[in-house]
Amino acid sequence: MIVKSYHFNDIMMYTIMTKSDIQKLTEDIINFRDARDWKQFHNPKDCALSLVLEATEVMEHFQWKSLVEMEKHIKDNKEDVADELADVLYWVLLMSNDLDIDIVKALEKKNKKNAAKYPVEKAKGKHTKYNKL
Numbered sequence: 557m558i559v560k561s562y563h564f565n566d567i568m569m570y571t572i573m574t575k576s577d578i579q580k581l582t583e584d585i586i587n588f589r590d591a592r593d594w595k596q597f598h599n600p601k602d603c604a605l606s607l608v609l610e611a612t613e614v615m616e617h618f619q620w621k622s623l624v625e626m627e628k629h630i631k632d633n634k635e636d637v638a639d640e641l642a643d644v645l646y647w648v649l650l651m652s653n654d655l656d657i658d659i660v661k662a663l664e665k666k667n668k669k670n671a672a673k674y675p676v677e678k679a680k681g682k683h684t685k686y687n688k689l
Contacts, residue, residue: 582649607647614640
């Protein structure tokens with residue numbers, strides 16, 4: 557896998573996956589779904605619900621844990637956390653495919669919007685929302 561880096565508004569950006577990597581993963585997901593005849597169940601609402609449910613499974617790994625407990629949990633349960641993150645990505649890729657959204661372009665566009673909303677000189681080291689900077 558090739559890692560590409562580029563600068564955007566003084567921010568170093570990294571592209572870890574190529575568009576063809578995303579396309580291959582999406583094809584694998586579609587093939588998996590279609591082999592089981594599950595498309596009939598995959599309307600946007602239910603896919604969005606599944607995405608949220610999987611994201612909450614990621615959150616469960618960290619709920620009620622201190623920073624020290626989280627670090628240990630991640631070390632001891634990294635594969636489980638990875639599985640949950642993969643489930644989230646599954647639904648993101650499936651939904652973007654079904655809704656005819658180029659997720660790579662969408663992410664690039666969103667990164668540009670975020671860079672404009674959170675300029676380094678105003679946002680660096682702060683967790684303040686953009687409209688309060």
